[in-house]
Amino acid sequence: MTDVSEASAPVPLTEERRIVTAIPGPKSRALHERRLAVVAAGVSSALPVYIERAHGAILVDVDGNQFIDLGAGIGVTTIGHTDEAVVSAASAQLAQVTHTAFGITPYEPYVRVAELLAEHTPGDHAKKSLLVNSGAEAVENGVKIARKFTGRRGVAVLDHAFHGRTNLAMTMTFKSMPYKAGFGPFAPEVYRAPGSYPFRDGLSGTEAAAHTIAYLEKTVGPSDLACLVVEPIQGEGGFMVPADGYLPALQEWCSTHGIVFIADEIQSGMGRTGRYFASEHFGLVPDLVLTAKGIAGGLPLAGVTGRSEIMDAAHAGGLGGTFGGNPVSCAAAIAVFERIEQHNLLAEAQRIEATLKPELLNLQQKYGVIGDVRGIGAMLAIELVEPGSTTPLPEAVNSIVAFAAQQGVLLLSAGTWGNVLRFLPSLAISDDLLGQAVRVLDDALAAL
Numbered sequence: 001m002t003d004v005s006e007a008s009a010p011v012p013l014t015e016e017r018r019i020v021t022a023i024p025g026p027k028s029r030a031l032h033e034r035r036l037a038v039v040a041a042g043v044s045s046a047l048p049v050y051i052e053r054a055h056g057a058i059l060v061d062v063d064g065n066q067f068i069d070l071g072a073g074i075g076v077t078t079i080g081h082t083d084e085a086v087v088s089a090a091s092a093q094l095a096q097v098t099h100t101a102f103g104i105t106p107y108e109p110y111v112r113v114a115e116l117l118a119e120h121t122p123g124d125h126a127k128k129s130l131l132v133n134s135g136a137e138a139v140e141n142g143v144k145i146a147r148k149f150t151g152r153r154g155v156a157v158l159d160h161a162f163h164g165r166t167n168l169a170m171t172m173t174f175k176s177m178p179y180k181a182g183f184g185p186f187a188p189e190v191y192r193a194p195g196s197y198p199f200r201d202g203l204s205g206t207e208a209a210a211h212t213i214a215y216l217e218k219t220v221g222p223s224d225l226a227c228l229v230v231e232p233i234q235g236e237g238g239f240m241v242p243a244d245g246y247l248p249a250l251q252e253w254c255s256t257h258g259i260v261f262i263a264d265e266i267q268s269g270m271g272r273t274g275r276y277f278a279s280e281h282f283g284l285v286p287d288l289v290l291t292a293k294g295i296a297g298g299l300p301l302a303g304v305t306g307r308s309e310i311m312d313a314a315h316a317g318g319l320g321g322t323f324g325g326n327p328v329s330c331a332a333a334i335a336v337f338e339r340i341e342q343h344n345l346l347a348e349a350q351r352i353e354a355t356l357k358p359e360l361l362n363l364q365q366k367y368g369v370i371g372d373v374r375g376i377g378a379m380l381a382i383e384l385v386e387p388g389s390t391t392p393l394p395e396a397v398n399s400i401v402a403f404a405a406q407q408g409v410l411l412l413s414a415g416t417w418g419n420v421l422r423f424l425p426s427l428a429i430s431d432d433l434l435g436q437a438v439r440v441l442d443d444a445l446a447a448l
């Protein structure tokens, strides 16, 4: 074993998995000591290897270990780490103008991102956008705008939802640990209804929608609801693809009752599922679409995009923020949209599904703990349970994640019970790297 990071010239980044030290290595362990002294304990890291470089679907740590990244920074570097187009667009913008505050003196890249969002979000109605810094901020603003437009207060959300960590967004999030426990009081007027989770509820889309709607009609009543916020494919909840017809039935109910239908596409959007937005798989045309994560290749940016009459309900000065729609982030986002078009990345997401899903289904045949294989495009997951039941096996997920890390594969867990492994690689990942990752997963399952 050689410690390659000690070489004087930068090591060229090869697209390969390579483990050269214990994981975490000595330099990561030393950095972790420093971190424990000064970084708040509430900020955790799933795998405390400190990353020095990244490209495509490969992460390189400070000890020279290289990992196949199946998490893409939680679905953020969707077009690949340090994509050349993003790096050069953002670098050029950085040197040209870094910040003015769009609310003081505007600039073109913000307008261009709004044009691209209008073009690529579902539906051909007139659309407008607001740009902010994070997913949670997009959620907050989507609700704020829906309330102003409807003059109503109620916000409907679903079981297993994740919408972020600020006060309103955390209230809208389902899971207590780690997101909510001890962090109350929570925001008022948030109503949670059962959703569609085919593996666990066994309901058709029509049946599940009837439950959701009946529940909301009994507990709040449609005339008090400003909006319904749904993730078309739930992210942190465990990549649940709702049963056929579920989401269209909800949208129809919303439009009958003047409830703003908001698709939180923060994790499922920007090409992840092989369409620009997962809503398209279900024939949805949301009133508002929330974007973040994958939109700017790793730079912080988020958006609320939707029907002009709804977006324009907020008075001048009512929306915005100091950093919202930062020029460097906007330049990166423009490059991301261009990359998706030029490299036909939507087809790459379909390729990843075609490569990975049959492999996962094979593993399901082999290992009874894989209760469900699900997802669309490069948003795939397996749910681990006691064989033949739906009893969650979070410990199995934790051992697989730990095993894979030792073998140079970064895997992310998810799920209300922490018993889901999700695969959300960059769309740039090669079939070869995917194949290697599957072999490590196979070994990890065998080692359980």
Ligand SMILES: *Cc1c(COP(=O)(O)O)cnc(C)c1O
Binding pocket: 133, 134, 135, 136, 137, 139, 162, 163, 164, 165, 231, 235, 236, 264, 265, 266, 267, 268, 292, 293
């Ligand atoms: C990550 C996420 C959010 C919150 O985004 P942040 O940028 O972390 O605030 C909201 N909704 C969904 C579906 C997400 O996956």
